[in-house]
Amino acid sequence: MDDEETHDELWRACLFKIPRFHASREGLESTSEFSFNYADDEISAKLSYRGYATEKDLRKIFRYPGIMEENVEDALIHLAYNRCYSDNGSISVDFSLYELRNELIAVKKTYSARELRLALRTLFESEIHLSGRFRGQWYEKLSYRAFDHLSIRDTSTDKDTRSSVTFSKFTSARIIAGEFKRAHFQRAMKMSTLAKHIYKFLLRYRMEIINQKIVLSANALIRSSPITISQRNPDNTRKIRDALEDLYHHKVISEWHFADARANDQIEVLIINYDYLSNHQDQDSIPE
Template sequence: MAKVPSVSAAQLVLFELEDRSQSHLIALYDLVPRFVFVTRDNARSEAVAPATKDQFVKSINRDFTFDGRTYYLTMQPARVYRTKAGKFVASATPEQARDLVEVEVFPSEREQIVEQVVRRLAMDRSRLSLVGEKRDKVQMRFSLYEIRRELRAVNHTWDYTEIREALTILARSRIIISKTSDGDGGRKRSSNLLDSTAFPQMAVRSRPDIAGDDEGEEETYLEFNALVSAAIRDLEFKPVSYEWLMRLKSPVSRWLYNRLSAQFSMPAGAVQDDDGVKAVTFSADDIIKNSGMNEWSRRRDTLRAVSAAVDQLVEEGILENVEKVYDKTGKRIDGIDYVMMPSVRFLEQVRKARNVREVNATVLKTITGSESRPDGFVPLTPAEALEARSRRSKKLAHAEAQPKLRLDDAP
C-alpha cells in the first residue's frame, strides 16, 4: 500500500517557533482547570481510585470564568491497568488482566507537564501534519525518547513507563467544556465547546533496536483535540516563556503565569513604562476556583498555598512586586487580594508575543491574498512552506529592529 503523504498548511508553519525557550498559549484551553492537583487532604480520594463492578469514580464538575464569561467543565477519569505494585501496564491479555488492578485516574501535575512538553515539541519544524478525510485534524509524530530527553532537560526524570502512562491518561480522560447562555428567564448551559480528550487519537508502536531495548525507539503519534486544532487553524495562540513554565514549581503558579499572559496585551514595539503599566488584582478565591487547585481542610493552609504560588512569580522575575491586601475578622484571615505589578521582563515577553501574532496574521493574508480569515487550513507545498518560513523570519527580524515605543505614547 502506498504511503499517504503528510499534508502541511500555512497555519501549521506559523505555529512553529525556532526559539526553544518559547511555547504557545492557547488561552481558553490552557486556562481550563482540567487537572487534579493532589494535596495531603485528597491524595487518596480524588486523584486515583480502584474501579470495581459496583463502584466507579464520579466525574468532577467545575465552573470557571474566562474573559468575563462563565464556563462549565466536566472531567471523567481515565481507566488504566497497574500491577499490584502500582506500575502502569500498557496492555494485557484477559489472562494477564486477572492479576492486574484496574484504576480510574484523573490527569494531575505530571500530565500537565507532559502535555506542555508535547506542545513544545509540536512547535518544531515540520512536526505537525493534517490528517482525516477533510484534512482538518492536526497530528503529531514523536518518540518517547524525545519526551524523556525534554523532561530531563527541565529536571523531570520520569521513566518511559511513567511517561507512557501520563500520555495514556491524557488520551483517555474526557473533558467536556460548555458555556452559559441567557434564555427562558435565566442562565443555562449552551452546547458543548469540547467533548473529547486531550489526544482523541494516539498510538505507540515499538521498533526494537539491535540490543533488544525498544523503550527509546517507540514512535508515537497523537491527534490534538478539536479545540486545539481550531485554535491553530485560526491562529488563536501566542508565545509564552517555556523556560518560565518549566521552572515554576507549583501548578498554580503555572496557571497564574498563563492567566497573566492571556490577560496582558501590548502594542507591537511597545516597552514597559512606569506610568503606562497598570497592576492587576486577583483574589485568593478567584485563583482557587479558576485554577482548579484543591482546598485544604483548614482555610489558612489553602491561603498559604495560594500566597506561595503568587510569591513564586516574584521569585522568577515575572512580577516586579505583589501587595497583599488582607480581609480579616479579628486575627483570622478570611481572604486575600493580590495586587500584582508585572516586571519589565514579563512585559518584554508580552511585546514579543504580540509581534509574532501580528506577523503571523500578515503572512497568512499574503498567502491567501485575502483579508478574511480562511474557513479551514490552507495547504502548502514544501516549497511554499519554505517561502512562508523565510517571509515570517524576515518580518519578525524587522519588527524586533524597530524603535521601541513608550506605552503612554502607543496608539
C-alpha cells in the same frame, strides 16, 4: 451543537477556570466519574470528569490527569511549537518517546517509558463533559479531551520510530499563539505547581495585560489549579503568597499585594513587559 467555533470559544473560556489536572488522585482511583457545579458571569454549568480505566495490582482503577500528565503535555506542546503541522485546524506533531523523555530530563523531570505511555494514554482517554449555559445559550454534554488523536509506537531508547499526537483545538490555539516558546517552557518548569498555573494563565492573556496592573482572584486561581485546596483559609493564603513570590523571583511580575488584606482574595499584580515580548530569549538553551 452545530457551531464548532462557539464550542472552541466555550472551552477556551472554561479551561482556565476549572481544574484540568489533579495533585492528589489516590482518592479518585475507585471513581469512574465525579462532577461539580461552576458558575460565573459567562458560564453556569455542571462539569463531569471521566477517568481512564486501567489496571493496578491486578485491580481495575481510574486515572485522572495529574502533575506527571501536565509535565508531559507541557513538554509535548514545546516540541510541537518547534516543528508542528496543521491538521484541519488542529496542531499535530510526530515525536519519539526518546525525544519526549530527554525534553523532560533537561528540565529535571525524569519519567520511565512506562510512565510516559501511561501519562499520554491518561491525557487521551480521560474526558471532561459540560452541560449548562454559556453566554446565555444552553449546551448539553459537550466533551473535551487533551488530544484528538494519539498513536504510541516506540520506546524511550528508539530515536527513529515515530509516535504522533493531535492536540485539541484549545491547546492548538495556545501553540499557535506561542505560549510555550523555549524560554516560557524553561521558566515554567522551574516553578512550583501553583506558580506555573498562574504563569500559564498570564501567558494566555499576555498581549492584553503586559506592563499593566491587573486584579486576580486568589480563590479562583487555587480552585482551578492542580494543588489540593485546604479547609483552612490561612493555608490557602500562604500557598498563593508563595506562588506570587515565585513569579516575582522569575521576573514575571514586578510587584503584587492583596487589594483587601481582610478578604485575602483580590490580588493586584503588575506584569513585567519584556518577559512576554523579548524574542531573543527563544534561543536560550535549557540549563544543565
